[in-house]
Amino acid sequence: MKNPLTSDFTIGFLGAGQLARMSAVQAFRYGMQVAVFSDRPEDEPVKFMTPHSYSGSFDDVNSMMEFAECCDVITLENEFIDSKVLRELRDRSGTPIYPSPESFALIENKLIEKQTFENAGIPVTPYSLIQDEDGLKNFGDKYGWPYLLKSSKGGYDGYGNKTVQNEEEAGSAFKKLGGQERHDILAEAFVDFTHELAVQVARNEKGIVVYPCCETVQKNHICVAVKTPAPVSSKIQKKAQELAIKATETIDGKGIFAYEFFLTSSGEVLLNESAPRPHNSGHYSIEGCVTSQFENHVRTVCGLHPGDPSLIKPSAVMINLLGTQKRTAVIENAEEAIAQPGGHLHSYGKLQSKTGRKMAHYTLLGDDTEAIYNKAVKLTKGIEI
Amino acid sequence: MKNPLTSDFTIGFLGAGQLARMSAVQAFRYGMQVAVFSDRPEDEPVKFMTPHSYSGSFDDVNSMMEFAECCDVITLENEFIDSKVLRELRDRSGTPIYPSPESFALIENKLIEKQTFENAGIPVTPYSLIQDEDGLKNFGDKYGWPYLLKSSKGGYDGYGNKTVQNEEEAGSAFKKLGGQERHDILAEAFVDFTHELAVQVARNEKGIVVYPCCETVQKNHICVAVKTPAPVSSKIQKKAQELAIKATETIDGKGIFAYEFFLTSSGEVLLNESAPRPHNSGHYSIEGCVTSQFENHVRTVCGLHPGDPSLIKPSAVMINLLGTQKRTAVIENAEEAIAQPGGHLHSYGKLQSKTGRKMAHYTLLGDDTEAIYNKAVKLTKGIEI
Numbered sequence: 001m002k003n004p005l006t007s008d009f010t011i012g013f014l015g016a017g018q019l020a021r022m023s024a025v026q027a028f029r030y031g032m033q034v035a036v037f038s039d040r041p042e043d044e045p046v047k048f049m050t051p052h053s054y055s056g057s058f059d060d061v062n063s064m065m066e067f068a069e070c071c072d073v074i075t076l077e078n079e080f081i082d083s084k085v086l087r088e089l090r091d092r093s094g095t096p097i098y099p100s101p102e103s104f105a106l107i108e109n110k111l112i113e114k115q116t117f118e119n120a121g122i123p124v125t126p127y128s129l130i131q132d133e134d135g136l137k138n139f140g141d142k143y144g145w146p147y148l149l150k151s152s153k154g155g156y157d158g159y160g161n162k163t164v165q166n167e168e169e170a171g172s173a174f175k176k177l178g179g180q181e182r183h184d185i186l187a188e189a190f191v192d193f194t195h196e197l198a199v200q201v202a203r204n205e206k207g208i209v210v211y212p213c214c215e216t217v218q219k220n221h222i223c224v225a226v227k228t229p230a231p232v233s234s235k236i237q238k239k240a241q242e243l244a245i246k247a248t249e250t251i252d253g254k255g256i257f258a259y260e261f262f263l264t265s266s267g268e269v270l271l272n273e274s275a276p277r278p279h280n281s282g283h284y285s286i287e288g289c290v291t292s293q294f295e296n297h298v299r300t301v302c303g304l305h306p307g308d309p310s311l312i313k314p315s316a317v318m319i320n321l322l323g324t325q326k327r328t329a330v331i332e333n334a335e336e337a338i339a340q341p342g343g344h345l346h347s348y349g350k351l352q353s354k355t356g357r358k359m360a361h362y363t364l365l366g367d368d369t370e371a372i373y374n375k376a377v378k379l380t381k382g383i384e385i
Numbered sequence: 386m387k388n389p390l391t392s393d394f395t396i397g398f399l400g401a402g403q404l405a406r407m408s409a410v411q412a413f414r415y416g417m418q419v420a421v422f423s424d425r426p427e428d429e430p431v432k433f434m435t436p437h438s439y440s441g442s443f444d445d446v447n448s449m450m451e452f453a454e455c456c457d458v459i460t461l462e463n464e465f466i467d468s469k470v471l472r473e474l475r476d477r478s479g480t481p482i483y484p485s486p487e488s489f490a491l492i493e494n495k496l497i498e499k500q501t502f503e504n505a506g507i508p509v510t511p512y513s514l515i516q517d518e519d520g521l522k523n524f525g526d527k528y529g530w531p532y533l534l535k536s537s538k539g540g541y542d543g544y545g546n547k548t549v550q551n552e553e554e555a556g557s558a559f560k561k562l563g564g565q566e567r568h569d570i571l572a573e574a575f576v577d578f579t580h581e582l583a584v585q586v587a588r589n590e591k592g593i594v595v596y597p598c599c600e601t602v603q604k605n606h607i608c609v610a611v612k613t614p615a616p617v618s619s620k621i622q623k624k625a626q627e628l629a630i631k632a633t634e635t636i637d638g639k640g641i642f643a644y645e646f647f648l649t650s651s652g653e654v655l656l657n658e659s660a661p662r663p664h665n666s667g668h669y670s671i672e673g674c675v676t677s678q679f680e681n682h683v684r685t686v687c688g689l690h691p692g693d694p695s696l697i698k699p700s701a702v703m704i705n706l707l708g709t710q711k712r713t714a715v716i717e718n719a720e721e722a723i724a725q726p727g728g729h730l731h732s733y734g735k736l737q738s739k740t741g742r743k744m745a746h747y748t749l750l751g752d753d754t755e756a757i758y759n760k761a762v763k764l765t766k767g768i769e770i
Contacts, residue, residue, distance in 0.1 A: 007714035007736045025410050031716075031745065033433045046417045051436050074705025206724070262497075290727060308726035312697055329544035331390035331416075339591070342675060347416025350390045360416065 004302035012071030020077035021045040032349045053075040061191035068093035075301045099255040101277040109151040120250040125191035135168040143189035152184040191243040193262035198281035199244035202296035202306040211378040213237035213307045226318040256297040288316030315369040321360040323353035337379040357385045389687035397456030403733035406430040407464040411680040422452040422453045424759035453478035460686045470648035483686040484640040484661040491636045495537040505635040521555040528574035537569040578647035583666035584629035589639045598622035611703040641682040673699040673701030700754040706745040708738035722764040746769045
C-alpha cells in the first residue's frame with residue numbers, strides 16, 4: 001500500500017452511515033480523500049461529504065469494482081457484506097481490505113464467532129445452533145426460559161434478535177427469523193448480568209492499543225447511553241480489556257474492533273458480541289480520548305501507528321439521540337446541551353428522522369461519571385428530532 | 386436563518402484552502418452539508434470533501450450566485466474578496482453572510498482597519514498612508530529605518546509586505562507593491578518587540594468567548610510555530626485578550642476573529658493585524674481546547690452558542706509543516722511524530738507541494754510549554770513534504 005500521507009490517497013468505506021461519517025472526518029484530517037459505497041439509498045451521512053460516492057449491491061462484486069479501483073484501501077462500517085464477496089473484491093481489484101476478509105470470516109457469522117473465541121479460551125455466553133423445534137425446546141430445558149434467538153448474520157440494534165419466553169414464542173420467532181432458510185439461527189442463554197460492558201481495540205502491524213472499559217446502557221436492545229469508565233472494579237475493567245486484546249489477536253485483526261461483554265452477578269466476564277469496526281459504545285472517544293476510535297480506525301487500516309486511547313478527563317458519558325418522530329430531520333431544543341461547557345453534540349446528517357433511528361449523540365466530559373450522566377440525561381431530555 | 390441543525394442546512398465557504406477544510410470538518414460534525422466557492426484552481430483542500438463545489442471569480446457576483454443560492458449561510462476563509470462584492474452577493478441571493486460585509490468593511494483595508502481600532506482606543510503600530518516618494522522619506526525620518534511597506538489589501542504570509550532599509554529600497558518596493566495604482570500602500574514603523582502574540586475571539590448574538598493568548602514564532606514573515614499559553618506574564622496575556630474582545634465588539638463581529646499583537650520591549654501591547662476568520666495561530670485549538678476555533682467558527686456564524694475555549698492541558702504547541710520541495714505532495718518521515726502520545730498530525734490534502742507552502746501542521750500537548758516545544762521541533766525536524 002502506498003504511503004497514506006500521499007495527497008491523493010483514498011480510503012473507501014463499505015457503508016455510508018454515521019460510523020463511516022465519523023471515520024471519514026478523521027481521514028480528512030490526514031489529508032486523505034474519501035470514497036463511499038452504499039447499498040441503501042437512505043444511507044446519506046457520507047454521500048454529502050465526498051464527490052466519490054458509489055452505490056450498488058453488497059452481493060454483486062461487479063457493482064463494487066469501480067469503487068474499489070478508486071480506493072487505496074477499503075474498510076467496513078457494517079457487517080452486512082459477506083467475507084467471500086470481500087475476498088473476491090480484494091482479489092479482483094487488487095485493493096487491500098482491512099479488517100481482512102480472512103479476519104472477518106472468523107466473526108461474520110455469530111455461530112462461527114462464538115466458536116472462534118471459545119476455542120481461544122475466551123468465555124462466551126452459552127449458545128447452540130438451532131435446527132428445528134426440538135432444538136428450541138432442548139435449549140430451554142437446558143438453560144431455562146426466557147432465552148434469546150438470534151440470526152447468525154445481519155442483526156443489529158435488536159433487529160434479527162428475539163427474546164423468547166416459551167416454546168410457542170420460540171417456534172414463532174424461529175420462523176420469523178427465517179428458520180434455516182436464510183441464515184443459521186442461534187439460541188443464546190439469558191445471562192443474569194449486572195452490567196453490560198464494552199471495550200474497543202485498535203491494532204495493526206505497528207502496534208495495539210486498548211480503550212477504557214465502558215458500560216453500555218441498553219433499552220429494548222438499543223444502546224441509549226455509555227458511561228466511561230464503567231462503574232465496576234478496576235479488576236473487572238482490566239479483565240474485559242485483556243479479553244478484548246486476546247480476541248483481536250485471535251482473529252489477527254487489523255483495524256478497530258469493539259467487544260461487548262456481560263458482567264454476570266457471580267463476577268464472570270462473558271464475551272457477547274464483537275464488531276470489526278467503530279462501535280456506538282466508542283463514540284465518547286471523539287472528545288473523551290486523546291485519539292478517538294474513528295481516528296484509530298483510519299490510522300490502523302492505513303498502516304499508521306495506533307494513537308493513545310487514554311481518557312483526557314476522568315469520566316465521559318455519551319447519550320444516543322434517537323429520532324422522536326417521522327419527519328425531515330431537525331434537532332430542536334438542543335440549545336442548553338450545546339451551551340454546556342464540555343458538552344459536545346454530533347449530528348449524523350441523515351435527511352429523514354423516524355422514531356428510534358440513531359440520528360445524533362451527545363457527549364459530556366467531567367470528573368464524576370454519575371454526576372455527568374445525570375446532567376447529560378437532563379440536558380438531552382427535551383431534545384426532539 | 387433556519388435552524389442550523391436541520392438536516393439539509395448548508396454552510397458555504399468563500400475560499401477552499403486549509404482553513405475552510407478544518408472548519409468544514411466541524412460543520413460535518415453538526416450534520417451540516419458543506420459548499421465551497423473557489424477562485425483558485427489550485428485550492429483543492431475542500432473540493433474533495435463535498436459534492437457542492439463551485440468556482441469562479443471573487444470579483445464577479447454573477448459567478449457566485451449559484452453557490453450562494455445553495456447555501457443557508459456563507460462565511461469567509463480569506464480576505465481576498467471585496468466587502469462591496471460580499472454585500473451585493475448577500476443582497477441579491479438573500480443568503481446571510483457572516484462576518485457581515487459591514488463588519489468586514491471596517492478591517493478589509495489595512496488603513497481603515499488601523500483607523501477603526503485606533504478610534505476605539507486600541508493601541509496600534511505607528512503607520513501612515515504613503516502617496517509618493519516624499520511620504521516614504523518623511524516616514525523614515527519620523528520613525529526611523531528600517532520600516533515596513535504593506536499593501537492595504539490582499540497581503541498574507543509576507544506576500545504584499547516589504548521591509549525597507551532606506552529611501553532607495555522604499556522607492557523600489559513602493560513601485561513593486563503597485564504604487565497607488567492597485568491598493569493603498571501603508572508604511573508601518575518597525576516595532577521593537579520581545580514577542581508576537583495572538584488571540585482568537587468567537588462572538589455572536591448568543592455570547593462571546595476568548596481563547597488563551599498564544600505566541601507566534603515567525604520566520605521570514607511566515608508563522609512557523611505557536612506556543613500556548615504565550616511565555617509572558619498573565620497580566621500581558623489578559624491585556625491582549627481584553628483588546629481582542631474590544632476589537633471584536635468594535636466591528637460588531639459575528640464569527641471567529643484572530644488578532645496579532647506586538648509586545649514591545651517597554652511592555653506595551655500593540656495590535657498589528659486582524660483576521661475575520663480562523664487563523665494559523667489557532668490551529669493548536671483543535672486538540673488543545675475544549676472547543677476549537679474551527680468549531681466556534683461554525684457555531685458562531687450559524688447562530689449556535691459559542692463553545693468553551695479553555696485549554697484541556699496546561700500547554701499546547703503547534704508546528705507548521707511547510708513544503709520542502711516541489712513535487713506531488715507526500716509527507717515522509719512522520720512516523721515518530723504520529724506515534725508520539727499526545728501528538729497530532731493534520732495534513733491539508735493539497736495535491737502539490739512547493740517549498741514554503743503550508744501543507745500540514747503538528748500539535749503536541751503537555752504540561753510544560755518549552756519542553757513540548759523542543760520535543761515537537763525535534764519530532765518534526767526530519768519531515769519532508
